Amino acid sequence: MATRLEQQVAATFTENGPLAKHVKGFRLRQVQLDMAQSISQSIAHKSNVIVEAGTGVGKTFAYLIPALLSGKQVIVSTGSKNLQEQLFFKDLPELTQMLNVSPQLALLKGRSNYLCQYRLVEQMTAASTVDERTLDDLLRIHQWAGISKDGDFGGLSSVAEDAFAIGLVASSKETCIGQKCDYYEDCFTRKARMRALEARIIVVNHHLFFADRVLKETGFAELLPDADVVIFDEAHLLPDIALTYFGQQCSTKAVVRLLEQIIEIYQSSLKDTGQIESFSLRCLQQLRDWHNLLFETGNSDWRRLIGMKSIAFASWALLDELKLLQRLLQAHVGRSDELDLSLERLVEFIDKLSVFFHCDNPQVAYSVDYASHTVLLRISPMNVAKECAALFDQQTSWVFTSATLQVQRSLGLFAADMAMSDAKQLIMDSPFDYQAQSLLCVPRQLGHVSNQQMAAKQLVTVCQQAIRAAQGRTFILFTSHRMLQLVATELNQRSEFPLLVQGQDSKQGLLKKFRQLGNAVLLGTGSFWEGVDVRGNLLSCVIIDKLPFISPEDPLYRARAESAQQKQLDPFETVSLPQAIISLKQGVGRLIRDEKDKGVLILCDNRIVNRPYGAAFLESLPPMSRTRDLQKALSLLQDC
Structure with missing residues (x-):
């Protein structure tokens, strides 16, 4: 018998x-109703569904x-800020009006x-110490701060989202002094969290959710309530995000900031102790030397890096300098609250670096991520199912959904990763007519993708023809x-159409230009494979250079591969292939976004048709029409 919630839905x-x-042109989609009813059952019976x-x-x-009709407290977690804001500012207001309900809503970001x-x-x-551009941005932020109700940088339009000034004034765990702060009562971060605790529908993102849960498990924080229901959209991102939070990480940017703060404390209130400044400067110099050595290699596998004599020597020298500073600060405990807090953070960093440098746990991967002026040290478990089993308690209904979960x-693979093998598992196929709306072309006579120069030359030739046809x-x-x-570089010299290349502007900036121009070509890597929605005849062709297998040199992949081998499993079949299938599905999903869309997908990698594992890719993709004849694909593009 249907529950009351199922009947309402x-x-x-x-x-x-x-x-x-309320919805113009509304037509019942049976798959949508079936999905809504399955989630209603999950909520009503406190069960889990994927x-x-x-x-x-x-x-x-x-x-x-x-979620809205249940009357329960619900956390909705997304994989991106864009979707988070769409839910909070567009979808939820529309639905609360349609359904005539008025639960308190909250948006909470990191x-x-x-x-x-x-x-x-x-x-x-300290404005006199910054450059003119940064000062201008700081003045704009100061002006905006006086009128902002929530302090969310998403509402700041007068300063670029990647501006250096924003990093200088953003809230951070490392710089927060809690109730000792003069702005504690007016703190934007604190107010956002208070709103979340009181709300019935709370919209967060996966990173914030896991950060909160992991902290809560250690007893250090409680930012989110223990809601009745948690719904993960873009759930395909969860396994990798969970790896990040169930492991450990340490940003050297945070270490630099801490050392600079210690110097500032010396200069403002402890000038009788010059050693504080000199020891801190020695640490900063040692950190720079260590950085330079790491950047020279560019290698992300810490086990390999620490095996190099120069890096091993610099690593332990850095740790020794930080420990000397620690002993010095311990001699001045009680002289300054700020210095005492800095000492606590320094000890925390030393402990993290020591664990990372020793890298003696065979069940985890130790990796280094490089940014422009810093590195992020990561310790990631090979498998997070055990941690997830403890995290996903039985008092909550857990809902996982995405357009790309099945292999x-x-x-089964996703369910096992999330320790949710007992959850109800459903595949709701797209209602689009992919056979009629789309064509998958794998051109004949492609060379092997391992020859990068040859592959690039062939790819440019295919791209030129497809761009001209479309x-x-x-x-x-x-x-x-x-x-x-x-x-x-090659297309820039040959294409008659506007080229938009990743890195020239922000992701949203490039997409905005693509839509405005109407005849543009956009070139992008990872972040453009998902979360991009261009509908109608603005986008008729998607070209993918090759199957997205992860590099065998990736430290986390190598750790997972070793773990699979220990269990007598094939690393390619259980790790590499499933990840590549999910990634390819994300890229393919950019083409058909609407029931009226038409287009051509060109995959320049013949392994999908001439290797045994190609069948696994094809079986997991939407049921598109297929051809090896590039001319047929070009003819269809001319008609789109």
């Missing part, structure tokens, strides 16, 4: 229901409607998305920045 989708009354909902199912309304008033005042006081028509209106998706640059 079913009524919402009827021809006389609220959706039909749903792959293909493009066009309407998964957002399918999970928001049961700390770095909020202005810290204390840091802003600090920076304004060869099975959700009159622009093309995405070219790459598995490496190196190949992107090779192809971009």
Whole structure:
């Protein structure tokens, strides 16, 4: 017998229901109703469900409607800030009006998305030490801070989202002094969290959710409530994000900031102790030397790096310098609250670096991520199922959904990764007619993709023909920045259509230009493979350079591969192939976004048709028409 919630949800989708009354051109999609009912059952019975909902199912309304009608406290977690803001500012307001419900809603982002008033005042006081551009941005932020109600940088339009000044005044765990702060009562981060605790529907992102849960497990924090229901959209991202949070990480940017703060404390209140400054400067110099050695190698596998004599020597020398500073600060405990807090953080960093440098746990991967002026040290477990089993308690209904979860028509791999093998598993296929709307072309006579120069030359030739046939209106998706640059350089000299290349502008900036121009070609890597929605005839062709297998040199892959071998499993079949299938599905998903869309996908990698594992890719992709004849694909593009 259907529960009351299931009955309410079913009524919402009827021809006389609220959706039909408020949504222009509403037509019942049975898969959408089926998904909504499955989530209703999960909520009503405190059970768990995993749903792959293909493009066009309407998964957002399918999970928001049961959430809103349930009356329960629900956390909705997304993989991106864009979707987070779309849910909070667009979808939820529309649905609450349609359903005539008015639960309290809250949007909560990670700390770095909020202005810290204390840091802003600090920076304004030291304004004479920054360059003209940064000062101009700080003045704009100061002006905006006076009128902002929530301090969310998402509402700051007068300063670029990647501006250096934002990093100077963003809230951070390392610089927060809690209740001792003069701005504690007005703190934007604190207020956002208070709103979340009181709300019935709380919209967060996966990083914040896991950061909160992991901290809560250690007893250090409680930022989010223990909600009745947690819904993960873009759930395909969860296994990798979980790895990050169940491991450990340490940013050297944070270490630099701490050392600079210690010097500032010396200069402002402890000038009788010059050793504090000199020891801190020695640590900064040792850190720079260590950085330079790491950047020279560019290697991300720490086990290999620490095996190099020069890096091993510099690493232990850095740790020794930090320990000398620690002993010095311990001799001055009690002289300054700020110095005492800095000492606590220094000890924490020393402990993390020591664990990382020793790298003696065979069950984890030790890796180094490089940024422009810093490195991020990561310790990641090979498998997070055990940690997830403890995290996902039985008092909560857990809902996982994405357009890309299944591998060869099975959700078993994702369920195992999340320790959710007992959850109900559903695959809701897209209602789009892929056979009629799309064509997959793997051109004949392609060379082997391992020969990068030959592959680039062939790819440029294919791209030129496809771009001409489509009159622009093309995405070219790459598995490496190196190949992107090779192809971009060649096409820049030959293409008559506007080229938009990743790195020229922000992701949203490039997409905005693509839509405005109407005949552009966009070249991008990883971040453009997902979360991009261009509908209609603005996009008719998607070209993918090769199957997106992860590099065998990736430290986390190597650790997972070793773990699979220990269990007598094939690393390629259980680790590499499933990841590549999910990634390819994300890229393919950029092409058909609407029931009226038409287009051609060109994959320049013949392994999908001439290797045994190619069948696994094809079985997992939407049922597109297929051809090896490039001319047929070009003819179809001319008609799109």
